[in-house]
Amino acid sequence: MKMSFSEQDASVSKASSLYHTAGELLAKADIQLDGSRPWDMRIKSTEVLDRALSEGNLGLGEAYMDGLWEADQLDEFFFRLLRANLYEQVKPSKLVLHALRAKLTNLQSIKRAWQVGEAHYDLGNDFYAAMLDKRMTYTCGYWKNATTLDEAQEAKLDLICRKLDLKPGMKVLDIGCGWGSFMAYAAEHYGVECVGVTISREQAEYGKSLMKRGLPVEFRLQDYRELNETFDAIVSIGMFEHVGHKNHRAYMEVAHRCLRDDGLFLLHTIGKKVRESTPDPWIDRYIFPNGDLPSIGQIGDAAGELFITEDLHNFGADYDKTLMAWHANFERSWPQFKERFGERFYRMWRYYLLSCAASFRARDIQLWQWVLSKQGVLGGYQRVD
Numbered sequence: 001m002k003m004s005f006s007e008q009d010a011s012v013s014k015a016s017s018l019y020h021t022a023g024e025l026l027a028k029a030d031i032q033l034d035g036s037r038p039w040d041m042r043i044k045s046t047e048v049l050d051r052a053l054s055e056g057n058l059g060l061g062e063a064y065m066d067g068l069w070e071a072d073q074l075d076e077f078f079f080r081l082l083r084a085n086l087y088e089q090v091k092p093s094k095l096v097l098h099a100l101r102a103k104l105t106n107l108q109s110i111k112r113a114w115q116v117g118e119a120h121y122d123l124g125n126d127f128y129a130a131m132l133d134k135r136m137t138y139t140c141g142y143w144k145n146a147t148t149l150d151e152a153q154e155a156k157l158d159l160i161c162r163k164l165d166l167k168p169g170m171k172v173l174d175i176g177c178g179w180g181s182f183m184a185y186a187a188e189h190y191g192v193e194c195v196g197v198t199i200s201r202e203q204a205e206y207g208k209s210l211m212k213r214g215l216p217v218e219f220r221l222q223d224y225r226e227l228n229e230t231f232d233a234i235v236s237i238g239m240f241e242h243v244g245h246k247n248h249r250a251y252m253e254v255a256h257r258c259l260r261d262d263g264l265f266l267l268h269t270i271g272k273k274v275r276e277s278t279p280d281p282w283i284d285r286y287i288f289p290n291g292d293l294p295s296i297g298q299i300g301d302a303a304g305e306l307f308i309t310e311d312l313h314n315f316g317a318d319y320d321k322t323l324m325a326w327h328a329n330f331e332r333s334w335p336q337f338k339e340r341f342g343e344r345f346y347r348m349w350r351y352y353l354l355s356c357a358a359s360f361r362a363r364d365i366q367l368w369q370w371v372l373s374k375q376g377v378l379g380g381y382q383r384v385d
Helices: 005-026 048-064 074-083 092-103 116-119 127-133 150-164 183-192 201-211 245-258 281-286 295-305 319-336 340-361
Strands: 171-175 193-198 217-221 233-239 259-272 308-314 364-374
Touching: 005 048, 005 217, 048 171, 048 193, 048 201, 048 340, 074 340, 127 201, 127 319, 150 183, 150 259, 150 319, 150 364, 171 183, 171 245, 183 193, 183 217, 193 201, 201 217, 233 245, 245 295, 259 295, 281 340, 295 364, 319 340
Parallel strands: 171 193, 171 233, 193 217, 233 259
Antiparallel strands: 259 364, 308 364
16 A cells, blocks of 8 residues: 555655654764764664654664664763763653553562573573673672683672671572572682572573582572571672562561571672662563662662661672673674574674663663671671772
């Protein structure tokens, strides 16, 4: 069915209006439509602009996955976008239900908690081994004195051990243990025994290889809410982002009942700067289902009278370097996964890694390490960095 001349004129007029509106917005971030600089946005259809303005990052991300636009340096494109706060000027009209769902529903219930493991962490141990460091540490590295990804991750693991003041013979709980990088490092270098819980079957399977090496580490395929035993210290590295604001208090109650009275609890988490906000719809749909970044206020409310905050350390800028290192490894190893995952996954994963790197570079989101105690450290906690 052909369009009439009037319909064609209306379509052209709408496309021209979208191009003009989007161009004015992007200019505030020093981004040009169809420009020649590495961070400029080159579009193949004005449909991209319509989707971005009506659906925000969900529409923009899906259009990128569909191959409808390009930017040579996605990270720089998003850095400029975020630093200029353009997302605050776009009010996506089609995301009202997403916001209500996130606000009113417990998206991280025990039944739903396993979804992120199946959708994200179970992509394949070989895939993550190719992207991550040699210990398969899927959290922010500590780059203060590091020059490589392996060094940054070991520095982070050692930093945590020192912050917890680990001693030989201690029993440590790792809530959301991943592939066990912390447990293995702490067992090897500090002589502790570790128990880790994960909701990823692939991670639990990988853990068996660490146990075969004779390390005193135990992997449990288990929801954190089922824990009820005592440990000398507790660590949780990059898991709190999956807990959800409706479960923050329950999470802290689990940590409180499992921690010895004079023990320390280290919480390592990505965080946002505002309390009331909606999880990013693209990240929620394609990367981390049911994720929910906490704010400092939300963590403080959840800890309440259960814990005293001994130390709060922000090294979010280090996540930019970590994500860029992961991206370099991903690009290098992609040929061996191309047939398994396909082009759409490739564009999705690039969008994920590079847009997240930009978010930390722009200081839009943070990385915090909290050191918490149940009764307060007598004489005061001595900060470690």
